[in-house]
């Protein structure tokens with residue numbers, strides 16, 4: 001481990017344009033469980049009789065709004081979650097001019113909370129919400145307030161309602177069956193294409209579109225930091241099988 005930390009420190013020192021690509025493992029170290037994990041699947045099926053992928057799909061949102069919000073609010077929202085050492089280390093590297101962008105599959109907004117500015121959120125963010133009818137933006141606390149979730153008769157529901165027009169408020173999160181945002185994808189592709197170092201952490205690189213995006217990297221050093229093997233291990237210049245927060249925290253002195 002010590003030798004690998006030194007190797008990573010040298011790679012970072014020699015780089016001027018680092019991009020970090022992160023998956024669920026970055027968030028789990030802030031105690032945000034991965035809903036796609038075996039435990040996540042088991043819990044969802046036990047309580048709702050449905051898989052997370054089904055309940056987080058566009059068609060399920062349209063047909064079962066109350067259950068969608070029940071699952072969503074109880075399994076994807078962690079209002080007390082704090083940035084961990086991985087988030088803090090990446091924010092530090094950006095402030096030092098080393099890191100140019102973060103591309104993330106997570107939707108919790110913890111990178112921004114840690115101070116990162118250039119963040120491409122492939123799957124959106126739970127922090128942003130919009131009225132589906134008039135477009136009015138709402139923050140997370142608004143949609144979590146029971147007083148903002150009523151139907152036309154004033155009966156309490158879990159469905160957040162726009163205070164301006166009475167429309168349904170939808171999270172800016174990419175649901176299954178929905179397309180990723182073109183601008184976000186393009187920004188991520190440009191950042192990865194121009195990077196001299198790509199650090200991939202906390203992802204096994206099987207979730208779409210992770211694997212495809214990695215192929216845009218043509219820089220010098222590909223670094224993989226993950227607890228288990230990935231299909232890209234053979235392409236990496238450095239592989240560290242460990243927790244992402246621990247590794248980046250140590251390298252950046254956090």
Ligand code: ZN
Nearest residue numbers: 131134162165
């Ligand atoms: Zn509205």
